[in-house]
Amino acid sequence: MAFLWELHVATMRGYVERTWGWDETFQRDHFHKTFSPEHLRILTCGGRDIGVLETHLHPDHLFLARISILPSRQNRGIGTRIIRPILQDAGERNLPVRLQVLKVNPARFLYERMGFTTCSETTTHFMMTRPPSSVKIG
Numbered sequence: 001m002a003f004l005w006e007l008h009v010a011t012m013r014g015y016v017e018r019t020w021g022w023d024e025t026f027q028r029d030h031f032h033k034t035f036s037p038e039h040l041r042i043l044t045c046g047g048r049d050i051g052v053l054e055t056h057l058h059p060d061h062l063f064l065a066r067i068s069i070l071p072s073r074q075n076r077g078i079g080t081r082i083i084r085p086i087l088q089d090a091g092e093r094n095l096p097v098r099l100q101v102l103k104v105n106p107a108r109f110l111y112e113r114m115g116f117t118t119c120s121e122t123t124t125h126f127m128m129t130r131p132p133s134s135v136k137i138g
Helices: 002-019 024-034 078-092 107-113
Strands: 040-045 048-057 062-069 097-102 117-121 125-130
Touching (some): 002 024, 002 048, 002 062, 002 097, 048 078, 062 078, 078 107, 097 107
Parallel strands (some): 062 097
Antiparallel strands (some): 040 048, 048 062
């Protein structure tokens, strides 16, 4: 849990600050209240924890709830390598993949490169979807 909190701070603090402002007490309480380990997979590289992945399988779609990678490991293709099999699995199930991303988070461009399009938005988030496909992802 300590690693996941540190990862959240390292990967999301700047975006949360720019969107709502960072309230340490609120963030810590919200993190602990919404912590749901049954859907989390810790990402490792070379025996070290480097991130987390959270997905939820629904009858009509697969939801990519969270993919966080330590800043020191970002921009190395890891996100693409993690998302690719998720898209493949969803394609085999004939399900779209959905996600939401903060508007200030540049991960949106990764999702767009992987075939996601914005289907709706709020003042803070883009809701994105990718139709099912069995086509290999770049």
